[in-house]
Amino acid sequence: MKPRSLLLLRASLGLLMLLWGVDKLVNVEHGLAVSERFYLGAFSSAALLKAFGAAQIALGALVVVGAARRYAYPVLLAVTGATLLGVWRSVVDPLGWYLTGANVLFYPS
Template sequence: MKHWTLLLLRISLGWLLVIWGADKLFNVAHSVAVANKFYFGLLTAESAMQVLGVIQIAIGVLIVIGLLCRWTYPLQALLNGLTLLAVLGSVIDPWGWFLQGSNALFYPSLIIFAASLLLIAFRDDERWALDIKRAAAH
């Protein structure tokens, strides 16, 4: 059961990065609006956003197939951690009782970040990652 759970977690978290990266690449206006609202307007140039999208897609695909996990998992945790920080008010006060602009729909950012850390913690327990297959071949 553990191996199936790690596989599902790896694929779903990796695909989330692919989806977010594709949004940056193909829906630049939306990504710029998100960066302006949640990331203090950092990297809002369209070309920078598209480059970030390509990088995010590449990291996501590597995670989905389980390749270079020693490097991609921490990058994923960093990206998801930055997202968590950007919406931290919604995690602390999801219903906006005290913090204006909070949104309960952003609470799962905490869960996504925790799942990213879980993948790092159990990386050596994965059975169906390409990294494991490559290591076994050597």
């Protein structure tokens, strides 16, 4: 049971990284909007977003196949931790009953 659970966790987190990386490469405008809305415009450069997208694709692929775990997992933790900081309102109050700016779509992440 444990190996299967870890495989599913690794695959889901890696695929999430892959999807967000592809989104940054294919739809740069969406990445810019996300940066403006959730990260105070800190990453609002098309070239920077494309570089982040390529890095996310590489990281997602490493996580999915289980390669370079010693390096990939801490980087994955840092990226998902930064994402959590950006969308914390949606995690704490997904329905927006108490905090403004919450979005129920971010709750699962």
